[in-house]
Amino acid sequence: MKKIVILLSVMVLAILAACSSDSSADKELETIILADAGWDSVRVHNGIAQTIIEEGFGYETEVTAGSTAATVQGHRDGDVHVYTEIWTDNIKEVYEEAIEEGDFEKVSVNFDDNNQGLYVPTYVIEGDEERGIEPVAPDLRTVEDLKDYPDVFEDPEDPGRGRIINAPSGWAVAETIDQKFEAYGLDETMNNFMPGSDSAAVADLVDAYEAGEPWVGYYWSPTLVTAKYDLTLLEEPEYDEEIWNETRATEFPPNDVVVTVHKDFPEQAPDVYEFLGNYETSSELTEEALVYMDENDADPEEAAKWWMQEHEDIWTSWVSEDIADKVKDALE
Incomplete structure (x- = not known):
């Protein structure tokens, strides 16, 4: 009899847990x-989305700041509802796992015309006549070529060796640069x-x-830099996918930068979910x-509102006319 009671208790608890989960969703x-993962473009896109969400749909908004790893995990757990700028290939395994397991959902592509990798000022290769700068590495073309130029990019703390600026510690892409170093x-x-x-990194540049x-160092677009x-x-x-997976010794793969929402969000805020499904910009616009x-x-936040005033034709296409009117009134 005790076994039956215990079994029934377990079943009741499971049902209650399921009901609780459903009611939460x-x-x-x-x-x-x-989510704010630490760079200005995501902050601008957050500002645009927040203005529309608050002024158009009447919700309050907050931002959770942290590293990519921390904010993505918070997104999976439901502590973060919306991510306006996930760089999918920089966190490919985690992203694909989260999508496959249904933790969060891709709703739109924010932009897909971005670049990333190792950059040098163009005057290093071509010079700058206006500034009186002579080219110091006119034959520099590839990342692999860099190993021939330790004297040009000399490490001030280690004479005789060069210095390449990686991504900041804690960023997912830093490990990719590590692998390229070796490859x-x-x-x-x-x-x-x-x-x-x-x-x-920016101050150094x-x-x-x-x-x-x-x-020379890692950077990406779209950025102010x-x-x-x-x-x-x-x-x-x-x-090349095979080479990339093995050594990272190719250019970065195509990297859609997407808008995602937590799995429960479509039921929790269906009107905002619909709006986010229409969210689309470009690197140039950003x-x-x-x-x-x-x-x-x-x-x-100020830049986001300026951008919305400059590009009313774009963001108003994401929402209904009555929502657009509310937001436009708030921007005046």
């Missing part, structure tokens, strides 16, 4: 939480320097650029907001 949200033999002559933050000195400075992306062999931030000493 069905419960409408009052506050929608977005191309860069570690023979170059040091793999990992900055503590994106701002530290800006100091070198303004002084007209050589610099690639919009503001004349940089050249060093070449790599054409993307960089416009980033340049505005820089030139006007604006924060991402």
Whole structure:
């Protein structure tokens, strides 16, 4: 008899747990939480989405900041409802696992015309007559070529060896750069320097650029850096999935940057879910907001509102006319 009672108790608990889970999924949200993984473009897209969500649909919004790994895990767990800028291939295994297991859902492609890899200022290769800069590596073309130029990109802390600036520690792409170092033999002559933050890497680049000195490191578009400075992306062999999976010794794979929502979100905020399914921009459009931030000493939220005023035809196509009118009134 005790066995039957225990079995029935377990069954009841399972049913209650399932009901509790269902009620959680069905419960409408009052506050929608977005992810901030630490760079300005995602902050601008958050600002655009938040303005529409708050002013058009009447929800409150909050932002959870953290590393890519932490915010993606929070997204899987439901602590983050919306991610406006997931770089799918940078976290390919985790992303595909989360999609396959149904933890979150891709609802749209924000942009897919981005680039990433190792950049040098163009004057390193071509010079800059206007600034009186002579080319110091006119034959530099590929990432693998870098190992022949330790003297050009000399590490100030290790004379005789060069320095390549990696992605910041904690970023998923930093491990990819580590693998490229080994695959191309860069570690023979170059040091793999990992900055503590994106701002530290940018400061290092800006100091070198303004002084007209050589610099090489990881960066990506769309960013203020690639919009503001004349940089050249060093070449790599054409993307090959087999080689990439084995050594990373190809160019970065096509990397859709997507908008995702937690699995429960379609039931919790169906109106916002529909809007996010229409969200689409481009690298060029994103960089416009980033340049505005820089030139006007604006924060991402201010840049987002400026962008919306400049591109009313774009964002109003994502929502119904009555929602668009509410948002336009709020922007005036």
